[in-house]
Structure formats: structure tokens, C-alpha cells
Amino acid sequence: MSQTLTHTNTIDHDLQGFEKYMLELSNITKVYPTPKGDFVVLENLNLKIKEGEFVSIIGHSGCGKTTLLSMIAGLNPITSGEIILDGTPIKGPGPDRGVIFQSPSLLPWMSAMENVQLGVDKVFANATKKQREDICKYYLSKVGLDGAFDKKAKDLSQGMKQRVGIARALALKPQVLLLDEPFGMLDSLTRGELQDVLLEVLDKEKTTGIMITHDVDESIFLADRVIMMTSGPRAQIGDILDITYDRPRNRKAILEHETYYSNREHLINFLEH
Amino acid sequence: MKTKIIKAVKFMGLGYLEPLIRLITGEEVRKNSKDAFKRILFPLLSVVVFILLWHSFSNYLNNVESTLKIEKTLKNQGPEAAKKLEDCIASGDISCRPNSLPSPAMVATALGKLWDDHKIMATKKQDFIDKYETINEERAANGEIEIVYTGRPSFVDQIKTSLKTVFAGFLLSIIIAVPLGIVLGLSDTLRTSFNWLIQILKPVSPVVWLLLVSMIVKTVLTDVDVEKSFVISFISVGLCSMWATLVNTSVGVSSVDKDFMNVAKVLQLGTIKKIFKIILPSSFPMIFTGLRITLSVAWMVLIAIELLAQSPGLGSFVWEEFQNGSSDSNSKIIVAMFVIGIIGFMLDRIMMIFQKLLTFTD
Numbered sequence: 001m002s003q004t005l006t007h008t009n010t011i012d013h014d015l016q017g018f019e020k021y022m023l024e025l026s027n028i029t030k031v032y033p034t035p036k037g038d039f040v041v042l043e044n045l046n047l048k049i050k051e052g053e054f055v056s057i058i059g060h061s062g063c064g065k066t067t068l069l070s071m072i073a074g075l076n077p078i079t080s081g082e083i084i085l086d087g088t089p090i091k092g093p094g095p096d097r098g099v100i101f102q103s104p105s106l107l108p109w110m111s112a113m114e115n116v117q118l119g120v121d122k123v124f125a126n127a128t129k130k131q132r133e134d135i136c137k138y139y140l141s142k143v144g145l146d147g148a149f150d151k152k153a154k155d156l157s158q159g160m161k162q163r164v165g166i167a168r169a170l171a172l173k174p175q176v177l178l179l180d181e182p183f184g185m186l187d188s189l190t191r192g193e194l195q196d197v198l199l200e201v202l203d204k205e206k207t208t209g210i211m212i213t214h215d216v217d218e219s220i221f222l223a224d225r226v227i228m229m230t231s232g233p234r235a236q237i238g239d240i241l242d243i244t245y246d247r248p249r250n251r252k253a254i255l256e257h258e259t260y261y262s263n264r265e266h267l268i269n270f271l272e273h
Numbered sequence: 274m275k276t277k278i279i280k281a282v283k284f285m286g287l288g289y290l291e292p293l294i295r296l297i298t299g300e301e302v303r304k305n306s307k308d309a310f311k312r313i314l315f316p317l318l319s320v321v322v323f324i325l326l327w328h329s330f331s332n333y334l335n336n337v338e339s340t341l342k343i344e345k346t347l348k349n350q351g352p353e354a355a356k357k358l359e360d361c362i363a364s365g366d367i368s369c370r371p372n373s374l375p376s377p378a379m380v381a382t383a384l385g386k387l388w389d390d391h392k393i394m395a396t397k398k399q400d401f402i403d404k405y406e407t408i409n410e411e412r413a414a415n416g417e418i419e420i421v422y423t424g425r426p427s428f429v430d431q432i433k434t435s436l437k438t439v440f441a442g443f444l445l446s447i448i449i450a451v452p453l454g455i456v457l458g459l460s461d462t463l464r465t466s467f468n469w470l471i472q473i474l475k476p477v478s479p480v481v482w483l484l485l486v487s488m489i490v491k492t493v494l495t496d497v498d499v500e501k502s503f504v505i506s507f508i509s510v511g512l513c514s515m516w517a518t519l520v521n522t523s524v525g526v527s528s529v530d531k532d533f534m535n536v537a538k539v540l541q542l543g544t545i546k547k548i549f550k551i552i553l554p555s556s557f558p559m560i561f562t563g564l565r566i567t568l569s570v571a572w573m574v575l576i577a578i579e580l581l582a583q584s585p586g587l588g589s590f591v592w593e594e595f596q597n598g599s600s601d602s603n604s605k606i607i608v609a610m611f612v613i614g615i616i617g618f619m620l621d622r623i624m625m626i627f628q629k630l631l632t633f634t635d
């Protein structure tokens with residue numbers, strides 16, 4: 001009993017001591033001007049993400065998930081509010097935030113290797129050529145692309161392209177990984193495989209990240225917290241569900257866990273109402 | 274091996290040979306012989322039909338012209354002269370052949386004659402060069418001007434000159450239009466500011482360009498020892514034909530896929546890297562389409578420009594034959610027409626092969 005108490009205390013202490021948030025969104029509002037007047041997508045949205053935490057965002061189509069993520073990526077200007085990354089407000093895009101888009105958007109005229117190298121050369125400009133190549137190769141093998149390093153991106157299958165997209169983002173060792181429905185366009189078999197790949201990286205490297213998904217099971221399987229967004233316009237965070245399964249995670253164990261169905265129901269209930 | 278050949282053949286745009294290759298190697302004989310018939314025999318048949326139509330049309334025109342001539346002679350010089358002319362025409366003598374659309378056979382003969390002439394002129398030229406080789410060496414040593422061959426160029430020489438001019442013009446338009454197109458494509462402000470100029474200059478006729486260029490070149494190159502007419506014609510060709518490349522390059526560069534630009538933004542690539550690694554490769558297909566149009570326009574206007582500028586080449590060949598009006602001039606003009614067409618077609622094919630080699634297709 002006393003042991004448990006001490007344990008809880010340490011956690012509290014840690015949180016207060018660190019208060020280390022990798023990402024802080026405060027009072028984010030986003031307005032798209034349209035011919036029919038201003039369209040307020042997000043209004044006063046607040047979210048804090050701890051270092052090493054991985055959250056997923058679910059919400060109805062069109063509620064503003066992509067808008068939110070692209071603002072964090074710096075690709076879309078914020079109307080009002082502030083996004084703070086590791087203590088400094090973000091200004092524009094940068095390689096410290098690895099983005100994995102729904103469509104992999106590789107450069108089709110480059111090989112898988114060159115696509116990854118483009119960013120690695122930039123971020124690890126001080127490393128030797130050999131070291132940079134090794135980084136690229138390491139991540140490409142990690143996502144299961146051994147033997148396809150020199151294939152042109154245009155000749156890769158959709159699943160392989162998305163693998164390269166993941167390797168490209170991971171290889172930059174970003175502070176935050178941003179994923180916008182990364183597996184949405186894949187068949188369920190490939191999706192499962194890539195979820196496992198991502199999970200392994202998260203478990204091992206403790207990457208901070210945000211993933212948008214439409215797949216309730218995927219969000220439970222991968223995230224520490226699931227953020228549920230209300231439907232737009234003026235979307236906000238409606239509810240948050242903590243997913244406390246231990247890492248490293250294992251798909252089968254999670255599926256068999258006693259709280260799995262209650263978690264799932266929680267999310268589905270939110271989406272249905 | 275076979276698949277490799279087929280792939281290469283297809284790459285060169287000769288896909289219609291595929292069934293024939295498969296047929297020769299004994300694959301699916303029935304299906305492939307049917308395909309080979311359809312894709313090779315019918316086009317060949319169409320050539321025969323074309324020649325037959327041409328033949329009968331030129332026959333018809335010649336008959337009309339002969340009848341007119343005979344009637345005119347009858348009216349002016351009496352029945353005796355008319356009878357004589359009629360016999361002369363019937364005998365097929367060159368001196369009294371009606372001067373109308375030549376028949377395919379006459380064009381073929383003219384082609385043979387042009388080739389023979391070329392061989393004769395080429396030996397003459399070689400003889401001249403051999404003869405003056407030592408003399409010229411001495412003259413050069415004494416600081417005197419060398420004696421150069423000034424004989425008439427043959428048909429083949431004219432073709433070579435035209436090709437030289439068109440390549441010089443094409444190169445010029447690449448050098449001007451591609452960089453300019455990139456600059457305009459990168460900057461919305463520049464593009465909208467200069468759009469009017471492009472829109473106005475694009476439809477200007479080759480003739481006007483030629484006049485404009487010769488105005489300038491004549492003043493600039495007053496005492497420089499160069500072939501002025503060559504310079505004038507290649508610059509005019511370049512200026513006439515560069516617009517397609519300019520417009521396509523600027524459109525290609527300005528409409529790079531947003532996803533690609535986002536990649537560049539996220540990686541914070543520098544300007545140079547962004548241009549060479551992302552913008553240019555992604556607009557290559559557009560640029561190449563522009564270059565193909567440019568080359569074919571260049572070849573088309575070249576003939577007109579040579580004709581007007583009196584610079585050597587196929588254009589002046591056609592013009593001289595037209596002025597010359599000898600018995601086989603018309604046939605030679607038709608030969609030139611086919612040569613111009615075939616070369617234009619081949620140039621486009623070469624560009625297409627380059628395009629396939631250098632651009633990505635997604």
C-alpha cells in the first residue's frame with residue numbers, strides 16, 4: 001500500500017518537476033476566408049503533449065484534423081494562438097517535425113534511397129557521406145525495404161511508397177512525428193504490417209508524435225492518448241481517452257486485454273453522438 | 274532477347290513492328306499474323322493508294338493543261354502548229370511537257386538525278402580540295418588568304434546547311450527560353466508583368482522576325498567576317514520558335530505539385546537545391562513538350578526564312594528551283610517537300626526518344 005503511494009508520488013513529482021511538454025498548442029483558432037464569409041474551422045483549441053508521448057486524433061471528416069496538423073507542421077498559417085515546440089514558438093516548417101502525409105508524396109524521379117537522403121543530407125550535414133548513407137539504409141531496412149533501395153519511387157507499389165515516406169520522416173530524427181492518416185490508402189494487410197513497424201519505432205525510440213486516423217482500433221493500438229475532436233465548424237477537443245497499455249506493445253495482447261472493448265466503445269460512442 | 278527488342282522498338286515509337294517480330298519468332302502465329310497485317314500491310318496499302326491517287330490527279334491536270342495549250346496554239350498559230358504540238362506531247366518529249374503537278378514517277382527520277390548530281394559535285398569538291406591543299410598551305414605560311422571552293426552546293430549540302438541552321442536556332446531558343454521560363458515560373462509577379470509581352474510577341478510572323486533580326490544584325494556585324502545570312506536566319510528561327518518552350522517552362526515551373534513543394538518546405542531546402550532537385554525534374558515533362566513544339570516550329574519556319582533571307586539551305590533550294598522553271602523543277606520541289614516532311618518527322622521522333630529517356634512518368 002505504502003509502496004503504491006510512493007510510486008504515485010514519484011509520478012506526480014516527475015510531472016511537476018519537469019512540466020516538460022514537447023508541444024503546446026494554446027488557444028489555436030483557424031479561420032479560412034471563403035467567398036461566403038469567414039469559415040471558422042478551429043476555435044480556441046488547447047492541447048499539450050509530453051515528451052515521448054504519442055497521441056492519436058480522431059474526429060469526423062472535415063472537422064479540421066488535417067488543418068490542425070498542417071499548422072503544427074508549419075505549412076499552414078495559424079489565425080490566432082500559439083504553437084510552442086520544445087520551448088520555442090514555431091515559425092514555418094522545418095525538419096524538426098517529420099511529416100508523413102496520407103499520400104506519400106515521394107519525388108517520383110528519385111530512388112527510394114535518394115528520397116530519404118534528400119532530408120538526411122540536410123539535417124546531418126556534418127556527418128560523413130558514409131554515415132549519412134548508413135542512416136538512410138538503416139531506416140529503409142527497418143521499414144522492410146531491403147533490396148529496393150535503388151528502385152525509382154515511381155516504380156514502387158503504394159505500400160512501398162508509404163514505407164519510404166515513413167523512413168524519410170524517421171531518418172531525420174525529428175522531435176515530433178506528424179502523421180496524417182498514414183495508412184488510409186493501404187490494404188489491410190499492409191496497414192497491419194506498417195502499424196507494427198511504427199509501433200516498434202515508437203516503443204524503441206520514444207518518439208513524440210501525433211497521428212490522425214479514422215481507424216478506432218489503430219488509434220488504441222498505437223497511442224498513449226486518443227484525442228476526440230468535435231465536429232466543425234468551430235471544432236474543439238471533445239474528449240480525451242488515456243490508453244495505458246504497457247510498452248513494448250503487442251497486438252494480440254492488446255486485443256485480448258479486458259479494457260480493450262470498453263476503450264473501443266468509448267471512442268465509437270463519441271463518434272456516433 | 275525478343276522482349277528486349279520489342280521494348281526498344283516500342284521505345285522508339287515503332288510499336289507497329291511488334292506483331293511482325295512476334296510472328297517471325299513463331300509466337301501465336303494466327304493472332305500475330307492478323308495483327309501484322311493490320312498494322313503493317315494496311316499502312317503500306319495506304320501508301321500505294323496515295324501514290325495511285327497522286328498519279329491519276331497529276332495525269333488529269335496534265336491532260337487539262339495539254340488541251341488548253343493545243344487549243345491556244347490552234348487559235349494563234351493555226352492547225353499545223355497545233356498538230357505538231359499534239360504529236361510532241363504524245364511522244365513524251367521533255368521540251369513540250371505540260372508544266373503542272375509532276376507525277377510520282379517524275380519525282381522519283383528527279384530524286385535520282387539530285388543524288389547523282391550530289392555525287393558529281395562531291396567529287397569535284399574533293400578534287401579541288403586535293404589540288405589546292407599544298408597551294409593553300411603555302412599561302413597560309415605566307416600569310417595570304419586560302420583559296421576556298423565556291424562551287425554550287427548540292428541538294429545534300431543544302432540539307433546539311435538547313436540542319437545546321439535549325440540546330441543553331443534550336444540551341445539559341447533553349448538557351449534563352451529555358452532559363453527565362455524558370456525565372457518567370459518562379460515569380461508570380463514577373464510572370465504577370467511580362468505576360469503581355471509574351472502574348473504579343475508569340476504570334477508574330479517569321480517574316481517580321483527576320484526583318485527585325487536583319488536590321489539589328491546588319492548594324493552589329495558590319496565588319497565582322499562571318500556568314501551574315503546564316504547568323505540572321507538562325508537567330509530568326511530561334512526567336513520565332515522559342516515561345517512554346519518559354520510558356521511551357523514557366524507554366525511547368527509555376528505549377529509544381531503542392532506535395533513536392535511541401536517536401537521542400539519541410540526539409541528547408543535551399544533555393545538552388547529546390548530548383549535542381551524538385552522544380553526542374555517535376556517540370557521536365559512540360560519543358561520537353563515545349564521543346565518538341567519548338568523544334569518542329571523551328572524546322573517549319575526555317576524553310577520560309579531561308580527562302581526570304583537568301584541564305585543557303587532547303588528553303589533557297591526550293592526558291593531557286595521555282596525561279597529556275599526548268600523542265601524538272603517542279604519535280605525537284607516535290608522531292609524537297611518530302612525531304613522536309615520526313616526530316617521534320619524524324620526530328621520529332623528523336624526529341625520523343627530524349628523525352629522518354631529524361632523524364633519520369635508517374
Ligand SMILES: Nc1ncnc2c1ncn2[C@@H]1O[C@H](COP(=O)(O)OP(=O)(O)OP(=O)(O)O)[C@@H](O)[C@H]1O
Nearest residue numbers: 032033034039041060061062063064065066067068
Ligand atoms: N484552404 C482551404 N480553404 C477553405 N476551406 C478549407 C481549406 N482547407 C480546408 N478547408 C475546410 O476546412 C474544413 C476542415 O478541413 P480538414 O482538411 O482539416 O478536415 P479533416 O478533418 O482533415 O477531414 P478528413 O478527415 O476528411 O481528412 C473542411 O470543411 C474544409 O472544407
Ligand SMILES: [Mg+2]
Nearest residue numbers: 065066067180
Ligand atoms: Mg484530412
